[in-house]
Amino acid sequence: MAGSLSVDRVARFKVISKPGESAVDRIIRLIEEAEERKAPVERFIDAFSRWYTPLMMLMAVLVSLLPPLAFGEPWVEWIYKALTLLLIACPCALVISTPAAVTSALARASRNGSLIKGGAALELLGSVKTVAFDKTGTLTEGKPVVTHIESFNHSDQDVMRLAAAI
Numbered sequence: 001m002a003g004s005l006s007v008d009r010v011a012r013f014k015v016i017s018k019p020g021e022s023a024v025d026r027i028i029r030l031i032e033e034a035e036e037r038k039a040p041v042e043r044f045i046d047a048f049s050r051w052y053t054p055l056m057m058l059m060a061v062l063v064s065l066l067p068p069l070a071f072g073e074p075w076v077e078w079i080y081k082a083l084t085l086l087l088i089a090c091p092c093a094l095v096i097s098t099p100a101a102v103t104s105a106l107a108r109a110s111r112n113g114s115l116i117k118g119g120a121a122l123e124l125l126g127s128v129k130t131v132a133f134d135k136t137g138t139l140t141e142g143k144p145v146v147t148h149i150e151s152f153n154h155s156d157q158d159v160m161r162l163a164a165a166i
Contacts, residue, residue: 030115031106037118042098049095056089 038046064082067073102119109116116122149156 027115030117031110033118037120039098039102039119039123041123042102042119045095045098052089056086059089060086 060082063085064075064079067078068075099119102122105122106116106119109122116125146160149159151159154162
C-alpha cells in the first residue's frame with residue numbers, strides 16, 4: 001500500500017510481519033549479504049596484495065638507497081628509478097577493478113530482476129552447463145507453452161492426453 005492515498009474510505013490492514021521483515025527488506029538484506037561474499041579471485045587478489053605491496057615498497061626503498069649509499073651513485077637518478085618501480089609494480093588495477101566489476105555485475109543483475117548471492121556465485125555462473133526453470137512463475141511468466149514433444153512409444157496426441165489428465 002506504499003504510495004497509496006485513501007480519499008473517501010477507511011481502510012483496515014492487518015500487519016503480518018514486523019518492521020524489517022517484509023519481502024523487500026529480505027531482498028535488500030540478501031543483496032547486502034551477496035556484496036559481502038567475495039569471489040575466489042577477489043580473495044586471491046586480497047591475499048596477493050597483502051604480501052606483494054609491502055614487498056614492492058621494500059624493493060623501491062632498496063633501489064633508492066643502496067646504489068647511492070654503497071656505490072656513490074646520484075640520488076636523483078635512483079630515486080627516480082625507485083618511483084618508476086613503484087609505478088610499474090602497483091597492483092592497483094587488480095585490487096580496484098575486481099571488486100568494482102563484481103559489484104557492478106551484482107547491481108546489473110539486481111536491476112534486471114536477478115538476485116545473485118555474491119561474487120563466488122557470480123564466478124560460478126561461468127561454468128554453468130544447465131539451467132532448470134520452474135513452472136510456478138517464479139522465473140517465468142507463469143504461462144507455460146508446449147513447444148516440442150519427444151515420445152518414444154506413444155503418439156504426440158496420446159502424450160498430450162495423458163499430460164492433460166494428470
